[in-house]
Amino acid sequence: MLPHERSLVNELKNKPFAIVGVNSDPQDKLRTLINNKRVTWPCFFDGGDPQGPIASKWNVSSWPTIYLIDKKGIIRFKDHYLDEKLLRQLLEDGTASASRPAIDDGVIKSKGTQSGK
Amino acid sequence: MKHVANGIVAVKRTHKLSKSVALVALLFSLLNSSIQLSDASTKTSIESQVESIQKKYSAENEAWIRKMRACKSKAEESKLLPLSPTMTKYVPRMTTLMKSAPKDPGAGTAALWLVTAAENPAQAHDAIGILKKYHLRSKTMDDAITFLWFTRIPEVKDLLKAYIAQQPNKTLKTTATFSLAKMFAEENASVEAIRLFEEVARNGKDIPERKNSVRTLEEAANSHLFELRNLLVGKKAPDIQGTDVIGKQFKLSDFAGKVIMLDFFGFW
Numbered sequence: 001m002l003p004h005e006r007s008l009v010n011e012l013k014n015k016p017f018a019i020v021g022v023n024s025d026p027q028d029k030l031r032t033l034i035n036n037k038r039v040t041w042p043c044f045f046d047g048g049d050p051q052g053p054i055a056s057k058w059n060v061s062s063w064p065t066i067y068l069i070d071k072k073g074i075i076r077f078k079d080h081y082l083d084e085k086l087l088r089q090l091l092e093d094g095t096a097s098a099s100r101p102a103i104d105d106g107v108i109k110s111k112g113t114q115s116g117k
Numbered sequence: 118m119k120h121v122a123n124g125i126v127a128v129k130r131t132h133k134l135s136k137s138v139a140l141v142a143l144l145f146s147l148l149n150s151s152i153q154l155s156d157a158s159t160k161t162s163i164e165s166q167v168e169s170i171q172k173k174y175s176a177e178n179e180a181w182i183r184k185m186r187a188c189k190s191k192a193e194e195s196k197l198l199p200l201s202p203t204m205t206k207y208v209p210r211m212t213t214l215m216k217s218a219p220k221d222p223g224a225g226t227a228a229l230w231l232v233t234a235a236e237n238p239a240q241a242h243d244a245i246g247i248l249k250k251y252h253l254r255s256k257t258m259d260d261a262i263t264f265l266w267f268t269r270i271p272e273v274k275d276l277l278k279a280y281i282a283q284q285p286n287k288t289l290k291t292t293a294t295f296s297l298a299k300m301f302a303e304e305n306a307s308v309e310a311i312r313l314f315e316e317v318a319r320n321g322k323d324i325p326e327r328k329n330s331v332r333t334l335e336e337a338a339n340s341h342l343f344e345l346r347n348l349l350v351g352k353k354a355p356d357i358q359g360t361d362v363i364g365k366q367f368k369l370s371d372f373a374g375k376v377i378m379l380d381f382f383g384f385w
Binding site for chain 1: 331332336340341343344348349350351352353354357359360361362363367369370372373374375376377378379380381382383384385
C-alpha cells in the first residue's frame with residue numbers, strides 16, 4: 001500500500017489533499033521508513049504499539065484502517081481500504097458535503113453565512 | 118465460516134495477505150482452545166465422535182496454514198487461498214450427532230461448531246436453538262462468548278441474551294454483554310450498542326478484554342463508546358494531538374480545509 005500512497009501524494013500535490021498517518025511501529029522502524037522515503041507524508045508516532053494512545057482512543061483493531069475526512073472536517077468514509085473514487089469526488093467538491101446539492105453550497109456561500117471554520 | 122472469512126477478505130483486499138492468514142490462524146486457535154473436551158474417562162460416545170471430526174478438520178487447517186506461511190510470493194499465496202479447507206463437508210455428520218442426543222455435552226460442542234461453520238444465518242438456526250435450550254450453562258458456552266460475535270449471525274444475539282440472562286458470574290456476564298454490544302454496533306444499531314457498552318464500562322473495571330490482554334473491558338467499552346459517539350461517518354472528526362517520529366508536535370487540525378486521508382498503519 002505504501003507505494004500507492006506515495007504516488008497519491010505525488011499526483012495530488014497541487015490539490016487540497018493530505019495523508020496523515022498514525023503509525024504503530026517501533027520508533028526506529030518508522031524512522032527507517034521515513035529516512036528511506038517510503039513514507040513521505042506526516043505521521044503520528046503512536047508509541048510503537050498497536051494499542052498506542054491514538055489507535056486505542058480511535059478504537060482501531062485491524063490495520064490498515066482508513067478514514068476520509070472532507071474539507072469541512074466531516075468523516076465521510078472509514079474502512080480497511082481506500083475508496084479512491086470518493087477521495088477524488090471529495091477533492092473536486094468546491095465545498096463540503098457531496099450529499100448536499102452543489103447549488104446549495106453556492107447559495108450559502110453567496111449569502112455569506114458560512115461559518116468559515 | 119464464511120461470515121468470518123468475509124471480514125478477513127476486507128482486510129486482505131488492501132495489501133496484507135500474510136496478516137489475513139494470521140487472522141485465520143488466530144481465530145482457529147481461539148476456536149480450538151475454547152472447545153476443550155472433558156477427559157477421556159468421562160467422555161460420552163457423542164463427545165468422542167464430535168472430537169474426532171474436529172481433529173480431522175484441525176489437521177487439514179493446520180496443514181493449509183503451514184503451506185500459506187511457507188509461500189514465497191503473493192502469486193503462490195493467491196493460488197493457495199481458495200484451497201483453504203472447508204467445514205462444509207463435515208456439517209451433515211455433525212448435525213446428525215447433535216440431533217441424536219441434543220442434551221449430551223457433545224451435542225453442545227457440535228452445535229457451537231455448526232454455528233461457526235454456517236455459511237448463512239439460516240444454517241445456524243437449529244444449532245443456536247439447541248445451545249439455547251440445553252447448553253447455556255456449559256464450559257462450551259463460557260468459552261465461546263468471546264468469539265461468537267465474529268460469526269455475524271443476527272440470531273447469535275438471542276443466544277448471547279439468553280446466556281447473559283441466566284449467568285450469575287459477573288466476569289462471564291460482562292464479557293458476553295461486550296460481545297453482544299459489538300454485534301449491535303456492527304449492525305449499526307447504535308442506540309442498543311451504546312446502552313450495552315455503557316453497562317460494560319460500569320462493570321468491566323477489573324476484567325481483561327481477552328485472556329492476557331492489557332486492556333480492561335471498561336477501557337475497551339469506553340473506546341467503543343467514543344467511536345460510536347464521535348467517529349461514525351457524518352460526524353465531525355475529533356482532533357488528534359501527537360508527535361512525529363522525532364518528537365515534533367503536530368495536530369490533525371493543522372490540515373483543516375483539506376481532504377484528509379487518515380491512515381492507521383504499521384508493519385510490526
